[in-house]
Amino acid sequence: MSRVLIIYASDWGHSKRMAEAVAEGVRSVPGAEAVLKEAEQATAEDAAAADAIIVGTPVHMGSPDWRVKRWIDQCCSSPWLNDAMVGKVGGVFATGSGFGNAGGGCELTMLSLLSNFAELGMILVPLPKNTPGYGRGGLHWGPYGRSATEAMAPTDVPSEALQAARAHGANIARVAAAVSGARLFGA
Amino acid sequence: MSRVLIIYASDWGHSKRMAEAVAEGVRSVPGAEAVLKEAEQATAEDAAAADAIIVGTPVHMGSPDWRVKRWIDQCCSSPWLNDAMVGKVGGVFATGSGFGNAGGGCELTMLSLLSNFAELGMILVPLPKNTPGYGRGGLHWGPYGRSATEAMAPTDVPSEALQAARAHGANIARVAAAVSGARLFGA
Amino acid sequence: MSRVLIIYASDWGHSKRMAEAVAEGVRSVPGAEAVLKEAEQATAEDAAAADAIIVGTPVHMGSPDWRVKRWIDQCCSSPWLNDAMVGKVGGVFATGSGFGNAGGGCELTMLSLLSNFAELGMILVPLPKNTPGYGRGGLHWGPYGRSATEAMAPTDVPSEALQAARAHGANIARVAAAVSGARLFGA
Amino acid sequence: MSRVLIIYASDWGHSKRMAEAVAEGVRSVPGAEAVLKEAEQATAEDAAAADAIIVGTPVHMGSPDWRVKRWIDQCCSSPWLNDAMVGKVGGVFATGSGFGNAGGGCELTMLSLLSNFAELGMILVPLPKNTPGYGRGGLHWGPYGRSATEAMAPTDVPSEALQAARAHGANIARVAAAVSGARLFGA
Numbered sequence: 002m003s004r005v006l007i008i009y010a011s012d013w014g015h016s017k018r019m020a021e022a023v024a025e026g027v028r029s030v031p032g033a034e035a036v037l038k039e040a041e042q043a044t045a046e047d048a049a050a051a052d053a054i055i056v057g058t059p060v061h062m063g064s065p066d067w068r069v070k071r072w073i074d075q076c077c078s079s080p081w082l083n084d085a086m087v088g089k090v091g092g093v094f095a096t097g098s099g100f101g102n103a104g105g106g107c108e109l110t111m112l113s114l115l116s117n118f119a120e121l122g123m124i125l126v127p128l129p130k131n132t133p134g135y136g137r138g139g140l141h142w143g144p145y146g147r148s149a150t151e152a153m154a155p156t157d158v159p160s161e162a163l164q165a166a167r168a169h170g171a172n173i174a175r176v177a178a179a180v181s182g183a184r185l186f187g188a
Numbered sequence: 189m190s191r192v193l194i195i196y197a198s199d200w201g202h203s204k205r206m207a208e209a210v211a212e213g214v215r216s217v218p219g220a221e222a223v224l225k226e227a228e229q230a231t232a233e234d235a236a237a238a239d240a241i242i243v244g245t246p247v248h249m250g251s252p253d254w255r256v257k258r259w260i261d262q263c264c265s266s267p268w269l270n271d272a273m274v275g276k277v278g279g280v281f282a283t284g285s286g287f288g289n290a291g292g293g294c295e296l297t298m299l300s301l302l303s304n305f306a307e308l309g310m311i312l313v314p315l316p317k318n319t320p321g322y323g324r325g326g327l328h329w330g331p332y333g334r335s336a337t338e339a340m341a342p343t344d345v346p347s348e349a350l351q352a353a354r355a356h357g358a359n360i361a362r363v364a365a366a367v368s369g370a371r372l373f374g375a
Numbered sequence: 376m377s378r379v380l381i382i383y384a385s386d387w388g389h390s391k392r393m394a395e396a397v398a399e400g401v402r403s404v405p406g407a408e409a410v411l412k413e414a415e416q417a418t419a420e421d422a423a424a425a426d427a428i429i430v431g432t433p434v435h436m437g438s439p440d441w442r443v444k445r446w447i448d449q450c451c452s453s454p455w456l457n458d459a460m461v462g463k464v465g466g467v468f469a470t471g472s473g474f475g476n477a478g479g480g481c482e483l484t485m486l487s488l489l490s491n492f493a494e495l496g497m498i499l500v501p502l503p504k505n506t507p508g509y510g511r512g513g514l515h516w517g518p519y520g521r522s523a524t525e526a527m528a529p530t531d532v533p534s535e536a537l538q539a540a541r542a543h544g545a546n547i548a549r550v551a552a553a554v555s556g557a558r559l560f561g562a
Numbered sequence: 563m564s565r566v567l568i569i570y571a572s573d574w575g576h577s578k579r580m581a582e583a584v585a586e587g588v589r590s591v592p593g594a595e596a597v598l599k600e601a602e603q604a605t606a607e608d609a610a611a612a613d614a615i616i617v618g619t620p621v622h623m624g625s626p627d628w629r630v631k632r633w634i635d636q637c638c639s640s641p642w643l644n645d646a647m648v649g650k651v652g653g654v655f656a657t658g659s660g661f662g663n664a665g666g667g668c669e670l671t672m673l674s675l676l677s678n679f680a681e682l683g684m685i686l687v688p689l690p691k692n693t694p695g696y697g698r699g700g701l702h703w704g705p706y707g708r709s710a711t712e713a714m715a716p717t718d719v720p721s722e723a724l725q726a727a728r729a730h731g732a733n734i735a736r737v738a739a740a741v742s743g744a745r746l747f748g749a
Contacts, residue, residue: 061260061265062308063303063306064300064301066261067258067262068254070248070251070254070257073251074248084690088690100510101510101513101514101515102473103513103514103519103521104478107478108481113251120691122689124685124687125688126685126686127679127680127681127685129648130475131648136476136525137475138475140477140479142680147476172747172748175744175745175747176685184736186692186733187729271503271505286663288696288697289708292665293669296673299486303515307504309502309503309504309515311498311550312500313499314493315496316462316496317458317661318458318461322662323661323712325662325664326663328490329493332663334663334664338697338698362558362559362560363559367553367554371549372549373503373505374546435631435634436634437678437680438625441628441632441635444622444631445632447625452622455623490625490670494623494667
């Protein structure tokens with residue numbers, strides 16, 4: 002049994018929709034459980050109880066939403082200090098208008114969150130380019146759901162991004178199961 | 189006359205001390221004015237009124253303090269939308285325990301803030317390695333004040349980091365004066 | 376008179392085409408001169424003689440082409456050591472297939488090059504979102520020319536990316552002129 | 563049996579010494595084999611035959627040595643295209659003078675290499691802060707051996723960095739063994 006915590010902030014529902022797709026992917030793996038929470042509701046206990054964490058955020062001016070970072074600052078500092086998360090598994094996803102047609106800052110946004118996981122000593126799971134839906138839904142760091150057209154008209158995140166999000170959730174649940182319980186880090 | 193806004197969050201006073209040193213540097217430049225504010229007190233009007241912005245933060249798990257990001261999300265979105273900050277000048281600084289003796293995540297922390305400025309269309313000012321104090325106080329992206337010894341005993345940020353912070357403030361005030369009023373960006 | 380050096384590597388001509396557009400933009404500014412060189416032909420003297428440098432690269436597996444980095448390692452180490460580039464101006468651009476529709480790694484690729492410029496003490500010029508062509512041709516760090524369709528069929532870089540590249544060249548020439556000759560960095 | 567490929571470039575022997583420590587760590591794990599190669603000698607076959615890859619580099623002006631990137635561009639493009647590395651394991655390390663006492667650019671240098679691994683679809687292994695030697699030898703992304711004193715006198719990399727490098731090699735060998743053979747990525 003592996004338990005995957007999915008944390009997100011959402012303004013217009015795009016990141017929420019992606020988070021739900023990630024959760025569906027987690028649940029598609031036998032023995033995996035998904036716990037889905039908004040960053041503002043999540044606690045330090047949620048982090049402690051998880052075998053893997055997947056964090057998602059809208060891209061706000063090239064970096065993560067402050068609510069996501071508040072959860073990390075307030076709920077992950079103590080497990081960081083105590084090395085309580087070492088060897089657990091982490092992954093990320095993002096959404097955004099993508100103005101410019103070049104990712105709109107999603108890469109550094111995802112890296113900022115992956116940096117938090119690396120500080121916690123967590124194994125990081127990327128998004129391989131042969132993932133279903135990758136062609137319109139992703140970056141090597143994680144799925145990205147674009148929430149506007151090239152002309153900046155609001156739109157739903159593409160179905161391919163949701164497909165990539167589902168695969169990402171399943172991948173991470175499987176990696177968590179593979180490494181769970183093993184003593185992988187040490188002298 | 190150029191007006192430099194300095195925004196910071198601080199837990200134990202280290203970033204505050206660095207911010208004050210940056211402000212001293214700004215004020216050492218004839219015709220430059222420094223406005224110093226904690227992130228929680230700063231407003232959108234502060235951003236609009238500034239010719240340059242310098243943001244500083246403690247490194248929290250490899251990225252900026254959530255209070256700094258909240259100010260950016262809440263107060264800089266509207267000027268971003270309206271292209272009101274294009275051609276202004278930006279710079280950053282950070283503090284942290286530096287555990288590991290390799291910067292402790294200050295680089296991506298600074299880049300996360302510089303990404304916010306780049307999104308706003310602002311000219312970015314680095315910290316040249318011939319800056320006074322650089323040897324113990326900096327990174328090419330900005331001054332870094334280490335707040336703990338190698339044995340992780342809390343300590344004041346080194347005087348060299350404050351020296352680099354003063355120089356950074358002065359550099360940015362001079363760059364702001366040099367580009368202010370010119371029509372530098374366009375077709 | 377400001378002199379802008381444009382350095383690039385190119386596999387299939389996309390980055391070369393972008394570099395030429397950047398050069399056109401530089402030359403559109405009265406008093407600005409563009410020097411355009413492939414990375415393999417450029418020298419340390421080219422760097423020394425320039426008021427501004429713009430480097431462009433294809434995205435190769437999420438970071439710059441090795442030929443661009445070889446020029447930086449071999450030709451910029453000495454000016455770095457001697458602080459000979461401090462206060463000059465830098466900018467970047469990139470091209471790539473963009474598979475995934477999320478920038479395909481262009482952000483960290485551009486940041487890697489901007490890091491080189493920051494190490495040299497150079498002022499960094501972003502690409503404001505109100506730049507002509509931005510909507511299909513850019514990121515806040517610089518213009519990005521996508522060289523394949525969503526179905527991964529090879530294509531020319533879009534005209535909007537060339538438009539953004541021209542504007543970027545002009546912007547950087549103007550910033551270089553504004554700061555050239557001023558003593559902006561120091562104690 | 564897991565096979566760990568260690569690739570490095572070295573100017574003065576510091577990265578070579580770190581690479582040897584990583585290899586010792588790999589070999590300390592029962593059933594793990596280390597293959598140690600300079601970037602200029604390594605081939606595409608080396609990548610194909612490995613279960614895990616660890617790449618190390620001196621920090622050159624804030625990004626990796628061009629010789630390391632040439633190996634990636636020339637030897638990893640074909641496995642990238644064919645998704646041949648998906649699910650393998652990757653890690654990084656770096657060395658540098660560390661002028662400034664803030665990492666000297668090692669973070670973006672390591673991230674640039676980790677980006678290459680993420681593009682290849684490889685699972686990324688960080689350096690937990692409870693790793694032996696971390697206090698003077700590391701960053702959350704990997705071990706960092708500082709090769710100069712604060713006064714910039716050349717020095718050997720500290721023993722703590724070698725200790726962290728050994729642990730990193732062992733960690734990665736264990737993670738590679740844990741995930742090897744499992745079908746972890748897919749729809």
